[in-house]
Amino acid sequence: VLTVTDRYSFETTTVNPLRAMRPNLPDKGEELARVKKIIQDSRDGCNFCNDKQTLTDSFGRVYWEKSHIFTSENAFRFFDYTGMVIPADVHDFTELDAQTFEALFAYAAVTWFGNIRDKSPDKTHPILVWDLLEKAGGSQVHPHITIFAGSGFYPGKMGHLEDAGRRYRTATGGDYLEDIVHIQEAVGLRFRHK
Numbered sequence: 001v002l003t004v005t006d007r008y009s010f011e012t013t014t015v016n017p018l019r020a021m022r023p024n025l026p027d028k029g030e031e032l033a034r035v036k037k038i039i040q041d042s043r044d045g046c047n048f049c050n051d052k053q054t055l056t057d058s059f060g061r062v063y064w065e066k067s068h069i070f071t072s073e074n075a076f077r078f079f080d081y082t083g084m085v086i087p088a089d090v091h092d093f094t095e096l097d098a099q100t101f102e103a104l105f106a107y108a109a110v111t112w113f114g115n116i117r118d119k120s121p122d123k124t125h126p127i128l129v130w131d132l133l134e135k136a137g138g139s140q141v142h143p144h145i146t147i148f149a150g151s152g153f154y155p156g157k158m159g160h161l162e163d164a165g166r167r168y169r170t171a172t173g174g175d176y177l178e179d180i181v182h183i184q185e186a187v188g189l190r191f192r193h194k
């Protein structure tokens with residue numbers, strides 16, 4: 001058993017290679033069939049398959065016509081601004097292509113954050129969350145990104161990372177997240193898509 005604790009974020013990870021050998025792991029084929037059934041059963045009546053069945057933000061929507069991506073206000077607001085980025089034509093996340101996936105993050109979410117900043121310059125803390133299916137907290141089966149922005153602080157885990165970054169910069173002069181990426185690249189745990 002290996003335990004590693006980050007002295008800046010205080011996160012701890014424990015790795016136990018024996019856990020992979022434990023009995024009663026779900027069969028991957030059965031799990032995929034279960035997920036595919038959930039996706040199929042949710043297709044009829046899905047309000048994310050049509051932008052007319054979702055809320056419009058006070059500043060309008062962001063559209064990416066190439067992949068029929070749109071933004072929507074989140075009915076369950078939990079931060080100053082809360083929205084979603086939704087690929088209307090893709091109900092099954094396993095059918096997302098690279099162009100659509102990139103457009104969700106790099107175009108639609110970034111444009112939405114820009115609209116928030118233009119409307120409310122004090123909203124300096126943007127966050128996006130890919131909450132897919134029930135185990136990740138997704139309330140809808142249809143793929144979507146939850147996006148939110150607020151003032152003064154990041155909530156929860158993101159706030160802890162921001163604090164860790166400050167402590168790290170004070171102690172080392174470095175950039176906490178960039179240094180983590182470099183370490184992960186150096187040991188083969190991460191690569192940068194070009």
